[in-house]
Amino acid sequence: xxxxxxxxxxxxxxxxxxxxxxxxxxxxxxxxxxxxxxxxxxxxxxxxxxxxxxxxxxxxxxxxxxxxxxxxxxxxxxxxxxxxxxxxxxxxxxxxxxxxxxxxxxxxxxxxxxxxxxxxxxxxxxxxxxxxxxxxxxxxxxxxxxxxxxxxxxxxxxxxxxxxxxxxxxxxxxxxxxxxxxxxxxxxxxxxxxxxxxxxxxxxxxxxxxxxxxxxxxxxxxxxxxxxxxxxxxxxxxxxxxxxxxxxxxxxxxxxxxxxxxxxxxxxxxxxxxxxxxxxxxxxxxxxxxxxxxxxxxxxxxxxxxxxxxxxxxxx
Amino acid sequence: xxxxxxxxxxxxxxxxxxxxxxxxxxxxxxxxxxxxxxxxxxxxxxxxxxxxxxxxxxxxxxxxxxxxxxxxxxxxxxxxxxxxxxxxxxxxxxxxxxxxxxxxxxxxxxxxxxxxxxxxxxxxxxxxxxxxxxxxxxxxxxxxxxxxxxxxxxxxxxxxxxxxxxxxxxxxxxxxxxxxxxxxxxxxxxxxxxxxxxxxxxxxxxxxxxxxxxxxxxxxxxxxxxxxxxxxxxxxxxxxxxxxxxxxxxxxxxxxxxxxxxxxxxxxxxxxxxxxxxxxxxxxxxxxxxxxxxxx
Ligand code: SF4
Ligand code: SF4
Ligand code: FES
Numbered sequence: 001x002x003x004x005x006x007x008x009x010x011x012x013x014x015x016x017x018x019x020x021x022x023x024x025x026x027x028x029x030x031x032x033x034x035x036x037x038x039x040x041x042x043x044x045x046x047x048x049x050x051x052x053x054x055x056x057x058x059x060x061x062x063x064x065x066x067x068x069x070x071x072x073x074x075x076x077x078x079x080x081x082x083x084x085x086x087x088x089x090x091x092x093x094x095x096x097x098x099x100x101x102x103x104x105x106x107x108x109x110x111x112x113x114x115x116x117x118x119x120x121x122x123x124x125x126x127x128x129x130x131x132x133x134x135x136x137x138x139x140x141x142x143x144x145x146x147x148x149x150x151x152x153x154x155x156x157x158x159x160x161x162x163x164x165x166x167x168x169x170x171x172x173x174x175x176x177x178x179x180x181x182x183x184x185x186x187x188x189x190x191x192x193x194x195x196x197x198x199x200x201x202x203x204x205x206x207x208x209x210x211x212x213x214x215x216x217x218x219x220x221x222x223x224x225x226x227x228x229x230x231x232x233x234x235x236x237x238x239x240x241x242x243x244x245x246x247x248x249x250x251x252x253x254x255x256x257x258x259x260x261x262x263x264x265x266x267x268x269x270x271x272x273x274x275x276x277x278x279x280x281x282x283x284x285x286x287x288x289x290x291x292x293x294x295x296x297x298x299x300x301x302x303x304x305x306x307x308x309x310x311x312x313x314x315x316x
Numbered sequence: 317x318x319x320x321x322x323x324x325x326x327x328x329x330x331x332x333x334x335x336x337x338x339x340x341x342x343x344x345x346x347x348x349x350x351x352x353x354x355x356x357x358x359x360x361x362x363x364x365x366x367x368x369x370x371x372x373x374x375x376x377x378x379x380x381x382x383x384x385x386x387x388x389x390x391x392x393x394x395x396x397x398x399x400x401x402x403x404x405x406x407x408x409x410x411x412x413x414x415x416x417x418x419x420x421x422x423x424x425x426x427x428x429x430x431x432x433x434x435x436x437x438x439x440x441x442x443x444x445x446x447x448x449x450x451x452x453x454x455x456x457x458x459x460x461x462x463x464x465x466x467x468x469x470x471x472x473x474x475x476x477x478x479x480x481x482x483x484x485x486x487x488x489x490x491x492x493x494x495x496x497x498x499x500x501x502x503x504x505x506x507x508x509x510x511x512x513x514x515x516x517x518x519x520x521x522x523x524x525x526x527x528x529x530x531x532x533x534x535x536x537x538x539x540x541x542x543x544x545x546x547x548x549x550x551x552x553x554x555x556x557x558x559x560x561x562x563x564x565x566x567x568x569x570x571x572x573x574x575x576x577x578x579x580x581x582x583x584x585x586x587x588x589x590x591x592x593x594x595x596x597x598x599x600x601x602x603x604x605x606x607x608x609x610x611x612x
Contacts, residue, residue, distance in 0.1 A: 079506075163510065163511050163513075163527055164516075164523055164527075167522075167523050167526050167527070170520075170523055205367075205516075205519060206516055206519075206520050206523065207515075207516075208511050208513050208514075208515045208516050208523070208524070208527070209363045209471070209472075209515050210471045210475070210510070210511035211471055211472075211475035211476040212471075212475075212511065214475065214476045214477070214478070215475060215476070215477065222476070222478055224476065225366075225476075225478075229366055229367060232366075232367035233367060233368065233369060236367055236368050242519075243367065244519070245364070245518045245519045246364045246367045249361075249362065249364040250364060250365070250368055250372075253358070253359045253361070257356065257358055257359075258327045258330065258331070258358065258359050259327035259331075259359045259362065260331060261327070261328075261331055264518065265518060268518050268519065269518070269519075278556075278557075281556065281559060281597060282332065282556055282597070285594070285595050285596060285597055286334070286595050287331075287332050287333070287334075287556060287595060287597070288332075298356045298358070299356075300355075300356040300426075301356040301357060301358035301359075302358075304356075304358055304376075304379055304426060305359070305376060307375075307422060307425065308371075308372050308375035308376050308379070308422055309372055311371055311372075311375055311418070311421075311422040312368065312369040312371040312372040312375075315369065315371045315418075316369070
C-alpha cells in the first residue's frame with residue numbers, strides 16, 4: 001500500500017491492458033486495452049468493475065468482500081500480485097491472472113490445487129487426547145509461534161510469486177500451504193507428525209529463500225522466518241532426509257570452522273559421476289581450493305561453532 | 317583520511333570464489349581503503365544455521381559482529397547471503413536484550429562481547445556510497461565503453477523488507493548506476509532482481525539450473541555480453557554451473573560472469589590477472605578483447 005510513483009493523483013485516465021482468455025473457446029490469450037476515467041483513490045477493483053459494467057460484460061474476474069478479508073481478488077498488476085480490492089490503481093496497468101494456478105477464464109484462476117494440497121496436510125488440529133473440561137486455557141505465549149501466520153487470508157499472491165512453483169513437477173507445496181502447515185505445527189495442542197508432512201508432502205527444503213513471497217504478501221507475513229524456517233527446524237530436529245544438506249553443512253563447519261563446499265557436497269550426496277564432473281570442472285579453474293585437498297581448518301572458529309551449537313542444544 | 321573496515325570475506329570468497337577475495341583487495345588498495353580481515357571468523361551459516369536453530373544462527377553471526385567491534389570498524393561483507401545474516405543479527409541483537417545476553421554468554425569464553433556499535437555493509441555500498449561516484453570517476457582509466465552488462469543483484473542484497481526496509485528499496489538500482497558510471501551499458505532484462513536458486517543447488521540442482529537458466533536466457537536475448545553480480549553464490553550458479561544450464565536449455569550461452577570488484581578493477585586499470593579472471597569456468601576473453609585488455 002506504499003504509494004507508487006506511478007499512481008495517478010490527478011484526475012485523468014487509467015489505461016489498462018487486460019488479459020483475456022477463455023481456454024474453452026479461444027486459441028490463445030489476447031490483451032484488450034481500455035481507458036477508464038480515473039477517480040480519486042480509485043482501487044484496482046473499481047477499474048475492473050468499470051470495465052465489466054461499461055465495456056465488456058463478458059469479462060470474468062472475482063472478488064467478494066472488498067475489504068482485504070476473503071482473499072479472492074488477487075491479480076497480477078504489472079507483473080506483481082496485488083489485492084485488487086486493496087491497492088490503488090496506477091495510471092498504466094497490465095492486469096493478468098495469478099501465475100502458478102490453472103486458469104479458468106480471464107482473470108479467474110482455480111483454487112482447487114491449493115485446496116486439494118491443503119487436504120493432504122491434515123489441515124486441522126490433531127490432538128492425542130481431547131482436553132477435559134471447558135474452556136481450555138491457552139495463553140498468548142502458547143500461541144505466539146503462529147501469531148502472524150493467522151493473518152493469512154489465503155489470497156495465493158505468494159504462490160503466484162514463488163519461483164520454485166514455476167518449475168513444473170518441483171514437488172514443492174509453496175508458501176501459502178507452508179503458512180497453514182506451520183501454524184498447525186506451532187500450535188501446542190497439535191500432535192500430528194508435522195515434520196513428516198513438512199518434509200515428504202510439502203518438501204519445505206525446496207524453498208530457495210528468495211523472499212519473493214514476503215515481498216508480495218498483502219498482510220505482511222514474515223513467511224520465511226516465521227513459517228518456513230520453523231518447519232525446517234522441525235524437519236532437522238527429526239533427522240529427516242530433507243535436511244541432509246543442512247546436517248552436512250553444520251557437521252563440516254563444526255569440524256573445520258568454515259563451509260568447505262566440496263566436503264559439504266560429498267557429505268550430502270555422496271560420490272556420483274555427475275558430482276565428479278562438476279568437481280573436475282571446478283578443479284581445473286582452481287575453484288576447489290587447496291583447503292579441501294590439504295584438509296586445512298580454522299581450529300578456533302571450529303571450536304566456536306561447536307560451542308554455539310552446544311548453546312543451541314542447551315536451549316532446546 | 318584512509319577508510320578502514322573490518323572485512324569478512326566469507327567461505328565462498330575463501331574457497332570456490334577466491335577471485336572475489338583477490339579482486340576485492342586489489343580494488344580496495346586502489347582507493348586506499350584498508351580492509352582488516354577478521355581472524356578465524358567462522359561462517360554465517362548461509363541458510364543452514366537458521367534451519368537448525370535461532371540460537372546457533374544468532375551466536376555464529378553475533379560472534380563475527382563482535383570480532384568486528386573488537387577491531388572497532390564497520391563490517392564489510394562481499395556475499396549477499398552473509399550480508400543478510402549479519403545485518404539481520406545486528407538489528408536483532410541491538411534491539412532484543414534477551415537475545416543479546418544469550419549470545420554474549422556463549423561468547424564469554426572467548427572474551428568477546430557484542431555491543432551493537434557497528435554497521436554491516438556490502439563492499440558494493442562501500443564503493444557507491446562511502447567512497448562515492450566522484451572518487452570512482454576520477455580513477456576511471458579504462459571506461460567500459462559499449463560493454464553491455466546485465467546486472468544481477470541477488471535476493472539477499474535487497475530482500476526481505478523487514479531487514480532492509482525502505483532505505484534500500486528494491487527499486488534502487490545501485491549496481492545499474494555503478495555499471496553506467498564505469499562506462500558500460502546496462503541491459504534491462506526480466507530477472508535482474510530475481511533468485512539464482514543457489515540455496516537448493518545441493519539438493520535439487522535442476523530447480524536452481526532452470527531458475528538461473530531463465531535469467532541467463534533473458535539477459536543474453538537482450539544482448540548482454542556479461543553478467544555482473546555482488547554475490548559469490550549467484551556467481552557460482554551462473555558461472556560454475558553454466559555448462560549444466562547449457563545442457564538443460566540445449567544451447568551454448570558462453571556468458572562470462574563477473575564479480576562487482578572485477579568489473580570495477582578492470583575499468584580502473586587493473587589487469588586481468590590482478591582481478592583473477594582466469595579462475596572462472598566461463599572464459600572472459602571476449603569482454604577483455606572488447607575493452608582492450610590482454611587475456612589472463
Ligand atoms: S522464499 Fe521460498 S516459498 Fe517464498 S517465494 Fe521464495 S522459494 Fe517460494
Ligand atoms: S501468506 Fe500472504 S500472500 Fe500468501 S496466501 Fe496468505 S495472505 Fe496471501
Ligand atoms: S475482495 Fe476479499 S480480499 Fe479483496
